[in-house]
Amino acid sequence: MNAAALLLVAYLYPGVNVESFFAAAIAALVLGLVNAVVRPILVILTFPVTLLTLGLFLFVINALLFWLVAELVQGFTVTGFLAALVGSILYSLITLVTSWILFGGKKS
Numbered sequence: 001m002n003a004a005a006l007l008l009v010a011y012l013y014p015g016v017n018v019e020s021f022f023a024a025a026i027a028a029l030v031l032g033l034v035n036a037v038v039r040p041i042l043v044i045l046t047f048p049v050t051l052l053t054l055g056l057f058l059f060v061i062n063a064l065l066f067w068l069v070a071e072l073v074q075g076f077t078v079t080g081f082l083a084a085l086v087g088s089i090l091y092s093l094i095t096l097v098t099s100w101i102l103f104g105g106k107k108s
Contacts, residue, residue, distance in 0.1 A: 001102070002028035005094040006076075013090055015083025016070075023075025031069045031091075039065060062088040 003024040010018040018024045042061050043050070050057040067084035070076050078084045 001098050002032065002095055005091055005098060006031075008094055009087050009090045013083070013086055015079045016087040017077045017079075019075035023073065027069055027073045027076040030073055031066070034065050034069055038068075059085060059089070062092070066091070 003021060006024040006028050007018055007021065010016045010024075018027065039061065042065075043058070046057060046061065063081060063085040066088035067078050067081065070078035070084070078087055
């Protein structure tokens with residue numbers, strides 16, 4: 001589902017480009033690993049800045065990690081920081097909505 005979300009981001013925003021579903025799947029996998037391993041370390045290290053900006057610096061961290069994954073994965077490109085920022089926000093919103101639809105819509 002995350003690969004499909006990444007393809008949708010590339011379709012909606014021209015600053016993000018994904019060449020194939022395979023590239024999207026690899027990028028989604030690497031993005032998940034980076035978010036699980038690197039992001040918590042960056043959040044802890046930048047906590048004072050995050051506190052001063054009332055949490056808005058987390059958008060910068062997400063954009064930088066999105067951009068990092070684009071640099072690591074062939075077939076997944078981001079044109080710059082602004083594209084990474086918009087792409088990471090769109091990706092987060094799309095995965096949030098799809099997760100809510102698939103898993104959180106009904107509780108029994």
